Amino acid sequence: MIRLSRPYFSDVEAQALTEVLASGMLIQGARVAAFEAAVRDHLHGLGAPPAPALHCLAVSSGTTALELCLATTPGGVAAGDEVIVPALTWPSPGNAVLLRHADAVLVDVDPATWNLSPAEVARALTPRTRAIIAVDQFGVPAEVPALRALASDLDLIEDAACAIGSTLRGHPCGTLGDVGTFSFHPRKVVTTGEGGMVVTRDAARAERLTALRNHGQRSVGVFVGAGPNARLSELHAALGALQMAKLDEMLSRRRALAATIRESLSLAWQSSPEGSTINHQTLGFVLPAPTSGPFAGDRRAARDALVAALREGGVEAGILSYALHRLPQFAALGVNNVRRFPVADAVVDGGVALPLHPSMSDDDAGVVVEQVRRHAAWALGERAVRL
């Protein structure tokens, strides 16, 4: 089976983990600092200017990173406040808003990039809006500068969970907003198993975040408020530093594989904004609604059948993303029931994720192309029988 995703590890990581265990130092040591420095150096290497200083703070997951960002939004986010979130995404950004007892106001995404549409966001702004969470969907940069132009006083949180290594017009993802977050979940370009990072140039906010991730403790025994244990362990950080050393290699392999597969199949791929570079975190396309054949008029059934057929053929395809307005916690908010989300619906119902990871061979890419060609025509009703 050609796996949908696969971490790019070798014996080097196993050796590093053994060394951490032997050191007896499992938290808050040199490896966390080294991982944070590696991410900071990488962001500078991609064009992030040296000043004001970039603070990179390792935390336990990308979800925790988002929760800490909202906990440090200037002026606070609380009951009665609204935060704008794309309707199409993993639930974490929306859940983080609900966990602060605020309203997650869902907004439909752009049909080409599948990212927040500034025009839709403009329509959703109210005097209660406190922040915007802009997700770099599947590693494609969101138009954060256009969102900033809409409202200079809102906290712009860039959820770059999927976007390490991507850039928008010379600026690295993760640094486009007031604060940015990364995830190091196993499906991400850089993985530590579980892990995340918060990035900001705001020194005072970085200081609050540093205390907050560690029970609200500013220095040993000095507590500035209540905080979770959101620390990343030395074991995870050791993996992270080694992954960062391989990042350029992993990115170029992903880009080459994605180019081969995309150029061989004419499908409705996710597109990226002018002047952006993409890490190819996910290789996804949207199946159109079939007009004939066994699934005529039922895009979701056609997609599910295609995914099943690809898996039978040895290609571990998957669904692409989630429609937050269909999840009970967001549907319960009246503001989300009066809106429509046609683009998010189409991407969720027709979206197919194809395998893409650095250890895939050129032959694997050929099998993916051949299997998609073979089964998509049948799922779309262009051919009566499955070959």
Ligand SMILES: Cc1ncc(COP(=O)(O)O)c(C=O)c1O
């Ligand atoms: C856009 C987005 N935000 C947040 C997260 C949460 O990251 P984590 O799994 O590290 O908590 C993910 C992925 O899992 C994601 O895709």
